Amino acid sequence: MTTALNPKYAFDTFVVGAANRLAVTAGRTVAETPGSAYNPLFVYSGSGLGKTHLLMAIGQAAKKLAPGLNIEYLTLDEYVEAFHAAIAAGQGDAFRRRFQGVDVLLVDDVQFLAKRKEMQSELLRLTEALQVAAHQIVLTSDRPPGEIADLDERLISRFSGGLVVDIGPPDYETRVAILRRKAEERAARFAPGVLETVAGAAFDNVRELMGALNRLVAYQAVNETQINAATAKQLLGLKAEAAVPAGAAVARGAAPAGDEFGQFLADVTVGLGKAVEAWRARVAEAILRWEGEGYRTRRLEALLEQQAPAAVDDAIDAYEKDVERLKVLETEVAQLDPQASGQSQFRDPERLADAEAAAAEVRTGAAPPPGPSAAFALATYAVGPSNDVAVSAARDVIKRPGKKYNPLVLVGKSGLGKTHLLNAIGLELARARGAVVACLSTQAFIDELIAAIDGDRVDWWRARYRRATALLLDDVHLLAGKDRTQEELFNLFNLLLDKERQLVFTAPAPPGALEGLEERIVTRLGGGLVAEISEPDRELKRHFLEQALAQPGTPPDAALLDYLADRPVDSVRSLIPVLQRVVSSAAAQDVPLTAGLARDVLEGQPREARRSGGLRTSGIVVSSMGGVKSREKMVWDWPDVADRLIEEYR
Amino acid sequence: MSLVNFTTREITCKIVYYGPGRSGKTTNLHYVYGRVPEARRGRLVSLATQTDRTLFFDFLPIDLGQISGFATRFQLYTVPGQVYYNATRRLVLQGADGVVFVADSQARQLDENVESLQNLQSNLLEHGVDVRAVPLAMQYNKQDLPRELILSPADLDDALNFRGVPSFAADALHGTGVFETLKGISELVLKRLAAGSTA
Numbered sequence: 001m002t003t004a005l006n007p008k009y010a011f012d013t014f015v016v017g018a019a020n021r022l023a024v025t026a027g028r029t030v031a032e033t034p035g036s037a038y039n040p041l042f043v044y045s046g047s048g049l050g051k052t053h054l055l056m057a058i059g060q061a062a063k064k065l066a067p068g069l070n071i072e073y074l075t076l077d078e079y080v081e082a083f084h085a086a087i088a089a090g091q092g093d094a095f096r097r098r099f100q101g102v103d104v105l106l107v108d109d110v111q112f113l114a115k116r117k118e119m120q121s122e123l124l125r126l127t128e129a130l131q132v133a134a135h136q137i138v139l140t141s142d143r144p145p146g147e148i149a150d151l152d153e154r155l156i157s158r159f160s161g162g163l164v165v166d167i168g169p170p171d172y173e174t175r176v177a178i179l180r181r182k183a184e185e186r187a188a189r190f191a192p193g194v195l196e197t198v199a200g201a202a203f204d205n206v207r208e209l210m211g212a213l214n215r216l217v218a219y220q221a222v223n224e225t226q227i228n229a230a231t232a233k234q235l236l237g238l239k240a241e242a243a244v245p246a247g248a249a250v251a252r253g254a255a256p257a258g259d260e261f262g263q264f265l266a267d268v269t270v271g272l273g274k275a276v277e278a279w280r281a282r283v284a285e286a287i288l289r290w291e292g293e294g295y296r297t298r299r300l301e302a303l304l305e306q307q308a309p310a311a312v313d314d315a316i317d318a319y320e321k322d323v324e325r326l327k328v329l330e331t332e333v334a335q336l337d338p339q340a341s342g343q344s345q346f347r348d349p350e351r352l353a354d355a356e357a358a359a360a361e362v363r364t365g366a367a368p369p370p371g372p373s374a375a376f377a378l379a380t381y382a383v384g385p386s387n388d389v390a391v392s393a394a395r396d397v398i399k400r401p402g403k404k405y406n407p408l409v410l411v412g413k414s415g416l417g418k419t420h421l422l423n424a425i426g427l428e429l430a431r432a433r434g435a436v437v438a439c440l441s442t443q444a445f446i447d448e449l450i451a452a453i454d455g456d457r458v459d460w461w462r463a464r465y466r467r468a469t470a471l472l473l474d475d476v477h478l479l480a481g482k483d484r485t486q487e488e489l490f491n492l493f494n495l496l497l498d499k500e501r502q503l504v505f506t507a508p509a510p511p512g513a514l515e516g517l518e519e520r521i522v523t524r525l526g527g528g529l530v531a532e533i534s535e536p537d538r539e540l541k542r543h544f545l546e547q548a549l550a551q552p553g554t555p556p557d558a559a560l561l562d563y564l565a566d567r568p569v570d571s572v573r574s575l576i577p578v579l580q581r582v583v584s585s586a587a588a589q590d591v592p593l594t595a596g597l598a599r600d601v602l603e604g605q606p607r608e609a610r611r612s613g614g615l616r617t618s619g620i621v622v623s624s625m626g627g628v629k630s631r632e633k634m635v636w637d638w639p640d641v642a643d644r645l646i647e648e649y650r
Numbered sequence: 651m652s653l654v655n656f657t658t659r660e661i662t663c664k665i666v667y668y669g670p671g672r673s674g675k676t677t678n679l680h681y682v683y684g685r686v687p688e689a690r691r692g693r694l695v696s697l698a699t700q701t702d703r704t705l706f707f708d709f710l711p712i713d714l715g716q717i718s719g720f721a722t723r724f725q726l727y728t729v730p731g732q733v734y735y736n737a738t739r740r741l742v743l744q745g746a747d748g749v750v751f752v753a754d755s756q757a758r759q760l761d762e763n764v765e766s767l768q769n770l771q772s773n774l775l776e777h778g779v780d781v782r783a784v785p786l787a788m789q790y791n792k793q794d795l796p797r798e799l800i801l802s803p804a805d806l807d808d809a810l811n812f813r814g815v816p817s818f819a820a821d822a823l824h825g826t827g828v829f830e831t832l833k834g835i836s837e838l839v840l841k842r843l844a845a846g847s848t849a
Binding site: 173260261263264265267268269271272273274275278 | 714833837841
C-alpha cells in the first residue's frame with residue numbers, strides 16, 4: 001500500500017536555494033528529531049518544485065539516523081484507497097491502529113482532501129493520535145491548508161499548529177546549480193553558457209527545467225557534437241530576451257563574444273553564493289553537532305534568522321567555548337552531586353551563569369567525607385604478639401591500598417586498639433596525593449545517611465563517599481538492623497572494591513559471628529582478610545607504657561614498667577586509668593614515678609592515700625571472699641548525705 | 651578594506667593587475683571593459699602618457715548586481731609597470747583582495763618579470779602582507795608572439811611560478827585568457843572568503 005522511499009530523493013541531492021531553504025531546514029530538523037520540532041510539518045508549493053523529493057528526503061534521513069523508526073510514505077490517494085479497502089474488509093480499526101503506530105508519517109498531495117469529509121475526519125483523528133504519541137507527521141500540498149476547498153476548520157488549525165512552509169520557484173542561481181548537478185549526474189558536458197541559457201529561461205518549475213535539460217542531453221548524445229548556447233536556445237524554442245539574466249543579455253548585445261562576461265558572471269554568482277552562504281553551512285553544522293549532544297542551540301539558531309550576521313565564526317567559537325565550560329561544570333557536579341548534574345542549565349550555553357552558580361553551590365555543599373583522627377598515629381600504636389598480624393596486614397594495606405587485603409577487617413574486643421589502628425591506616429593512606437580517605441564510626445555513617453534522607457540529598461551523600469579513595473568504618477556491627485544503611489554500604493562497597501579502593505572495617509567479632517547483618521554484607525566482609533587483635537600481652541603493654549611514660553631525657557623506670565605491664569588488664573584501654581592514677585598520685589605527692597609508688601597507689605592503704613592526697617585511688621585487692629576486686633571499679637568518694645538528699649528531693 | 655560588508659550588504663572585490671611595464675595589464679582591462687555591458691561597468695579611468703604608458707593607474711569598476719542579497723562589485727586596477735613608479739604601485743596594492751601578475755612572455759623580458767615579481771613581494775610586505783597569504787594568479791601574456799621570441803607557459807611556470815599558483819596563457823590584445831584569468835583570481839578570492847571569517 002505504501003510507497004517505498006526512492007533513494008534518489010535524499011537531502012544530498014536536493015539543491016538548496018533561497019526559495020526552499022526554510023523548507024529544507026525544517027525538513028532536516030524534523031528528520032533529526034521526529035515528533036518534537038515541528039509537528040505537523042506542512043509543506044506547500046506549486047507542482048514540480050520538490051515537495052515529494054523533500055518528503056522522501058525527510059523519510060530517508062530519519063531512517064538513516066534511527067533505523068528502528070517505522071516510517072511510512074504515501075500519497076493521500078493511496079491513503080484513501082487503503083482506508084476504503086479496510087472499511088470494505090471490516091478492518092477499519094486495524095487500519096487505524098496500523099497508522100497510529102507509525103513513527104514518521106509522510107503524506108503527499110493532501111490537497112486532494114478537498115470535499116472528502118469522511119477522509120478529513122479520519123485524517124484529523126490520525127493527526128491527533130500521532131501528535132499525542134509524539135509521532136511525526138509531514139504533509140505536502142500544492143496550496144496552504146486554508147486554501148484547500150472545504151477543509152475542516154479543525155484540520156486547518158491542526159496543520160497550521162505545527163509549521164507551514166512553502167517552496168518557491170528557484171531563482172536563477174539555484175536553477176544554474178540544479179542544472180549543473182543534474183548534468184553532472186547524467187555525465188553530460190555542455191559548452192560554456194549553455195546551462196546558464198537554460199537557467200535564464202522562464203520555466204515555472206524544476207520538472208520543466210529538467211525536461212529542457214533532458215532534451216539538450218538527448219540532442220547532444222544523438223548528434224555527438226557539443227551544442228552551444230545559441231543551439232540550445234533554438235532547441236528549446238527560447239526567445240532571446242528570456243534566455244539569460246538581464247545583465248548577461250546586455251553583455252551579449254554589447255559585444256559578439258559577450259558570453260565571456262555572462263559566463264564569468266554566472267561563475268562568480270555561484271561561487272559567491274556559496275562563499276557568502278558558507279557561514280550558514282557552518283552554523284547549521286554546529287547546530288546539528290551540539291543538538292546531537294543534547295545542548296540547546298538557540299543562540300546559533302538566532303544567527304540563522306539574521307540575514308548576514310557579523311563574525312559568525314567568533315559566535316560559533318564562543319558558543320563552543322561555553323559548551324566546553326558547561327561540560328567541565330557538569331562533570332564536576334556529577335561527581336559531587338549526581339542529582340544536580342541533570343539540571344537543564346548544564347545543557348544551555350545561554351545559562352552558563354546559572355550553571356556556574358549551581359556548580360558553586362554544589363561545591364560548597366560538597367564537603368569531603370570525615371577523615372581519620374590525627375590523634376591516632378601509626379607510630380604511637382603499640383605492637384606486640386597479640387596484634388602483630390593485624391599491624392602487619394595494616395602495613396601491607398598502607399603499602400598497596402586496594403590490592404592486597406581488601407577489605408581488611410580488624411576484629412577484637414573493645415579497647416584493644418582497633419580504632420587506633422583503623423585511624424592510623426587512614427592517616428597513612430591520606431598521605432597519598434589526591435587521596436580522599438573516609439574514616440568514621442559506623443554510627444556517624446548511619447547518622448549522615450539519615451540526615452541525607454531527611455534533607456533529600458542522598459545522591460549528594462552517596463557521591464561524597466563514592467569519591468573516596470578509601471573507606472574505613474569503625475564498629476561495623478552497628479549496622480545491625482539498619483537495612484537502608486546496609487543497602488547503601490553494600491553498593492558503596494561494590495563500587496569501591498571494583499575501583500580497587502581500600503576498605504577497612506573494625507568489628508568486635510568475626511563477620512560470621514555478627515548478628516543483624518545481611519548475608520551479602522557478611523560474605524563481603526569475610527572476603528578479604530579478617531585480622532584478629534587479642535588481649536594485650538605483656539610485651540605490648542610494656543611497649544604501650546613505655547610510650548605513655550616517655551619523657552625527653554629521662555627513660556621511664558624499668559621496674560615500674562614491669563610492674564604495670566604485669567597487671568592483669570583485659571585491654572590497653574583499661575591500662576590507661578591505672579596509669580593515670582599512678583601519675584596523678586606522684587604529681588600530688590611530688591615524688592618520682594616508681595614501681596613502689598605504683599604498688600602503694602594500686603595495692604596498699606587506699607584510705608590513707610585518699611586522705612593524704614585527697615584523691616581517689618584504686619587498685620587490685622584480694623577480697624575476703626577470695627576473689628580479686630579491682631579498686632579502679634569501685635567508688636570511693638561518695639557525695640555527702642545532705643547533697644544526695646537535695647538531689648533526690650529535686 | 652573589507653571584502654564583505656555585512657552592514658551595507660556589499661561585496662567589493664579589489665583585484666590588482668601587477669607586472670612589469672608593457673606586459674599588458676591595461677590591455678587586460680580594456681578587453682574586460684569591452685565585454686562588460688555598459689550598465690554594469692563604470693568609467694575606465696586611465697591616466698596614461700602620450701605614449702600610452704600608464705602614468706598613475708587604471709581603474710575599472712564592474713557592477714555584478716545583487717548576488718545572494720549582496721550588491722557585488724569588482725574593482726580592477728592596474729599599476730604602472732615602470733620601475734620608478736614604485737610608490738604608486740604600493741599605494742594601488744593596498745587592500746587588494748587578489749593580484750594578477752601579468753608576465754611578458756618574451757624571453758628577453760624574463761629579468762623584468764622576475765624583478766617585478768620580487769617588487770610585488772616587497773611591496774606586499776610593506777603593507778604587512780605575506781605574498782603567500784594573498785590570492786595570486788599568473789598570466790603569461792603575449793603568447794600569440796612567434797614561438798622563437800617567447801617562453802612557453804611551462805618555462806614561465808618554472809621561472810616565475812615557484813609557488814604553484816594558477817597560471818593562464820593569454821593574448822590580452824585579442825582576449826584569449828583574459829576572462830579565464832579573471833575567473834581564476836575570482837575563484838581564489840571567493841574561496842578565501844568561504845574559508846575565512848565572514849567579516
